Amino acid sequence: MGEQLILPRKYRPLLREPVGEVITGEDDEAVKKLLQVIGDPIKIISVGDVTTYFLLKEGVVPDISFVDDKTKREPAPERVVIGTKVRPAKNVKVINPAGTITEELINVIVDAVESEDKVRIFVDGEEDLAALPSIVLAPIGSAVLYGQPNEGIVLVKITDTKRKEVKDLLLSFTTQPENEGKDYFNIWRKLNGNRN
DSSP states (O other): OOOEEEOOGGGTTGGGSOSSEEEESSHHHHHHHHHHHOOOOSOEEEESHHHHHHHHHTTOOOSEEEEOSEETTEEOOHHHHHHTOOSSOEEEEEEEOTTEEEHHHHHHHHHHHHOSSOEEEEEEEOOGGGHHHHHHHSOTTOEEEEEETTTEEEEEEOOHHHHHHHHHHHHHHHTSGGGTTOOOHHHHHHHTTOOO
């Protein structure tokens, strides 16, 4: 698993605030509205079972999707679990405990971003935080999508400014007492674009 960036408890409420534009509405409705404003992103990255399911239902196959067979920390409905199994797609499994961003998760994102195939990443643990390194690592002009509970879908259009905003947020994690004494050399090397 390598290094693990631990989300400090005090930042959890902050991360409930959307990082991008909230497209409001119930599941199908939000996706239909999203498709009117998303444009033509270089890559579409969906984080979460429900978001991925409703995109696929509308015929949009994300370039990268993150699922964990859960929604709101409860088991996802069977139709969602079955409906997110994208074929043809490269299926990858990664361990990423709740409240962390692991080096292994970052490695998988780097590989998925570089892949010509559609990639479905099954996260053993929790996929919620996968949006943050995805925003940093996705090509400029891509879109990261994730659910905003009881509101809709968050659309994050990847720009240099958005990348810097999220990198600054992640940097603030590493300076917290939970992470004291850890340098996160490998994680930051990869988040800064160094492949090996």
